[in-house]
Amino acid sequence: MLGFFETGVGSLTWGSIVMLIIGGVLLYLGIAKKMEPLLLVPIGFGVILVNLPLGGLMACIVHGEVVEAYAIGGEPAGLISRIFRYGLAWEIIPCLIFLGLGAMTDFGPLIANPKTLILGAGAQFGVYFAFFIALLLGFSIQEACSIGIIGGADGPTTIYLTNRLAPHFIGATAVAAYTYMALVPIIQPPVIKLLTTKKEREIYMKPQLRPVSKTEKILFPVVAAIIIILLVPKSAPLIGMFMFGNLLFVCGVTDRLADTAANAFMNILTILLGLCVGCFMSAESFLKPESLLVFALGVIAFAASTAFGVTLAKFMNLFLKEKINPMIGAAGVSAVPMAARVVQKMGQQANPRNFLLMHAMGPNIAGVIGTATAAGIFLGMVG
Amino acid sequence: MAQENVEFPITGKITSVNVSQGSKVEEGDILCLLESMKMENPILAPVSGTVTKLELSVGQVVEVGNLVAIIEY
Numbered sequence: 001m002l003g004f005f006e007t008g009v010g011s012l013t014w015g016s017i018v019m020l021i022i023g024g025v026l027l028y029l030g031i032a033k034k035m036e037p038l039l040l041v042p043i044g045f046g047v048i049l050v051n052l053p054l055g056g057l058m059a060c061i062v063h064g065e066v067v068e069a070y071a072i073g074g075e076p077a078g079l080i081s082r083i084f085r086y087g088l089a090w091e092i093i094p095c096l097i098f099l100g101l102g103a104m105t106d107f108g109p110l111i112a113n114p115k116t117l118i119l120g121a122g123a124q125f126g127v128y129f130a131f132f133i134a135l136l137l138g139f140s141i142q143e144a145c146s147i148g149i150i151g152g153a154d155g156p157t158t159i160y161l162t163n164r165l166a167p168h169f170i171g172a173t174a175v176a177a178y179t180y181m182a183l184v185p186i187i188q189p190p191v192i193k194l195l196t197t198k199k200e201r202e203i204y205m206k207p208q209l210r211p212v213s214k215t216e217k218i219l220f221p222v223v224a225a226i227i228i229i230l231l232v233p234k235s236a237p238l239i240g241m242f243m244f245g246n247l248l249f250v251c252g253v254t255d256r257l258a259d260t261a262a263n264a265f266m267n268i269l270t271i272l273l274g275l276c277v278g279c280f281m282s283a284e285s286f287l288k289p290e291s292l293l294v295f296a297l298g299v300i301a302f303a304a305s306t307a308f309g310v311t312l313a314k315f316m317n318l319f320l321k322e323k324i325n326p327m328i329g330a331a332g333v334s335a336v337p338m339a340a341r342v343v344q345k346m347g348q349q350a351n352p353r354n355f356l357l358m359h360a361m362g363p364n365i366a367g368v369i370g371t372a373t374a375a376g377i378f379l380g381m382v383g
Numbered sequence: 384m385a386q387e388n389v390e391f392p393i394t395g396k397i398t399s400v401n402v403s404q405g406s407k408v409e410e411g412d413i414l415c416l417l418e419s420m421k422m423e424n425p426i427l428a429p430v431s432g433t434v435t436k437l438e439l440s441v442g443q444v445v446e447v448g449n450l451v452a453i454i455e456y
Contacts, residue, residue, distance in 0.1 A: 106420075207392030207447060341422060352411045352427035355392035357420070 011053035015283030022281070023047030029182070036182035036338075039155075039274055043178060046278015050080070057081065058279055069284055072167050080279040083272055088170075089163055093273050094156035095237045100266030101156075101368065102245025103258045105336070107220050109361040112209035115316070116328070116359070120366020122312030123332030124374045126151040126305025131378075134297055142166045145378040147294055150177050151301025152371030153184065153335040155273075157238060161375045164383055171280030172291035176298035178277060184338040187299065189346060191306045192330050200314070201350035203325040205359050214252070221246040228373060234383060235376025242372065306330045309363065324359070331360035334367035387430055389451040395419030397443045402452070406434045414451055415439055432456030 023044050030040030050057055058081045059066050060074030067074065076085040087093040110116060131148030139147060142165035149161050150173055158177035162170045180187060192201075221243035229236045248258040285291065313329030327346055331339040340360035347356035395417040402414055408428040414437070417424045436453040439445075 207390075337420065337422065344424070348425070348427055349411075353429040355424075357422075357424065358393060361420075 008053040008055070013053075013283060015287045016051040016053060018287060019051040019281060019283045020048055023051065023278070026278075036178075038270055039178050040182060042271055042274025043175070043278040043281075046080070046275045047281045048278075049275075050279040050282045058084075058282065069282060070280070080276060084276045084279070087272055088159060088276055089167070091160055091163060091237065093269055093276075094160040094163075095241045097156040097266065097269050097273065098238050098241040098372070099245040100261050100269065101336075102221070102242040102247075103249045103261035104266070105242075105246055105249070105365055105368070106361075107217065107246065107250075107365060108212045109209055109358050110365050111212045111216050111220055113359070113362050115320075115324075116362030117366045117369075118316065119309055119313055119329045119332040119363035120334075120368075120370040121332075122329065123305045123309035123363070123367055124152065124370045125308035125312075126301055126303075126333075127371070127374050129304040129308070130297055130301030133300065137293070137297075140166070141382050143169060145382060146173050147297045148301055149173075149371065149375055149378065150180065150294075150298035151305040151333070152367065152374060153177060153181050153302055153305070153333045153339070154368060154371040155181060155277075157334070157371050157375045159273075159277075160238060161378060164379060169291075169294060171277075171282075171285050172294040173298070174277045175281055175286075176295050179295075180298060180302045181335045181338060184333075184335045185342050185345075187302055188306050188330055188339065188342045191303050192310055192327055192343075192346060195307060195310045196314070196326050198350065200326050201346065202354070203323050204351060204354055205325050205328075205356060207355050207358070209358055214250070217250040218247070218252075221250070224369070228369065232373050232376035232380065234379035235373050238372040238375065239369065242368070302333065305333045309333065309367075325354070325356055328356055328360045328363055331362075331364040332367045332370070334364070334371040336364050336368060337361065339367070340364040384455045386435065386453055386455045387432075388453055389414065389426070389429060391417065391426065391445045391447055391449045391451055393417070393419045393424070394446050395424065395444070397439055397441055397445060398423060399441060400437070400439045402434050402437065404434055404437050406437075408432065408434060408454065417445070426451050428452075428454060430454055430456045 026044030029035045030037040057078045058070040059078035060071040062074035076082045127148045134144035134147040146162035146166045155177045162173045225243035248254045309329035309332035313326040343360040344357040347354040399416045410431045412428045413425045432454040
């Protein structure tokens with residue numbers, strides 16, 4: 001008997017078996033269906049690892065005793081719980097990911113067509129919409145902030161904010177944000193179709209955006225960082241790193257640094273983050289009504305952001321001489337480049353002459369700035 | 384017969400050419416695939432007709448405004 005209990009088999013619960021299956025499904029989606037494999041493969045494997053009993057990956061020491069599950073007040077004692085504590089709970093990895101994102105982002109489409117900045121801001125209404133629904137459902141104001149920010153579909157920002165405000169929800173919100181990022185091509189099209197007529201989806205936009213000079217590209221991250229951080233100081237860690245990464249990319253004299261930030265460094269961070277997020281999906285913490293509610297509210301937040309973006313684009317069309325295709329408003333969520341890709345695909349379906357990719361990149365990039373700023377506003381409010 | 388010049392809407396590298404000179408195409412058919420911004424983007428036929436000119440090869444780098452094909456319809 002003793003030998004049997006020393007293996008993990010005897011400690012398997014129904015919950016952990018369900019989670020092992022979920023981990024398997026995530027791996028399947030990532031590997032066989034090629035859905036966001038860079039995220040889903042580490043997350044899926046993390047889920048499997050953490051739900052094998054007695055492995056101690058998330059172990060923490062609380063009052064001198066080792067517990068299997070991660071404890072916010074405890075001393076981390078396992079591989080992943082340590083990476084999590086010093087990388088994520090200390091808010092290092094999400095901010096550094098923004099450095100890498102900055103080094104990969106071309107602000108050109110946004111600079112060429114600054115109107116699209118409004119769309120990136122408009123989609124953030126979804127964040128506040130879900131925030132109020134969560135409040136009405138009885139979540140605390142801190143929890144409601146973390147749930148609302150899922151609507152921005154920005155993983156690092158969601159993790160950063162939840163960790164500050166509602167750390168007990170970090171597993172659920174992080175997984176929700178990353179899952180919905182991967183599910184952008186499934187969630188967005190029905191919302192877009194519901195709010196636009198066929199004729200609106202067919203609106204043609206000229207492919208050529210105005211060329212953007214190098215000076216503009218260099219000035220943008222510097223000026224944007226100064227303005228945004230002066231207005232919303234709490235957004236400094238995310239926006240600061242994002243704009244710094246971008247400056248490395250565009251200034252032309254730090255190509256080596258930009259290359260590392262965008263590739264090798266980003267890959268390392270993605271591995272660490274993905275595993276951590278997966279390991280937060282243990283049966284005890286994930287299969288709870290609260291977590292499932294967070295998941296449900298997350299999808300509402302995300303659909304609402306899409307809807308607000310599209311509606312705002314339609315509203316802008318009332319004033320614009322050269323109409324924009326309202327679908328590009330949907331790209332105002334910050335899932336780059338997934339949302340822009342969805343708009344591009346739907347645009348081509350509606351009208352094969354249309355090529356909306358670059359037009360959608362503007363709001364998409366503005367969405368990243370918008371979500372990080374919304375997080376800063378929440379932190380300033382309740383942090 | 385009317386003809387339409389199809390131009391590249393973005394800069395990128397051609398990863399596959401799906402039709403050739405003389406092919407009949409339907410509106411929405413894929414003419415070629417273009418890799419740009421780490422994504423594969425299909426270039427579609429805007430009208431149904433016959434491809435009368437198409438001079439592309441895999442690996443070629445194209446700019447905005449370059450000719451994809453001329454389609455007669």
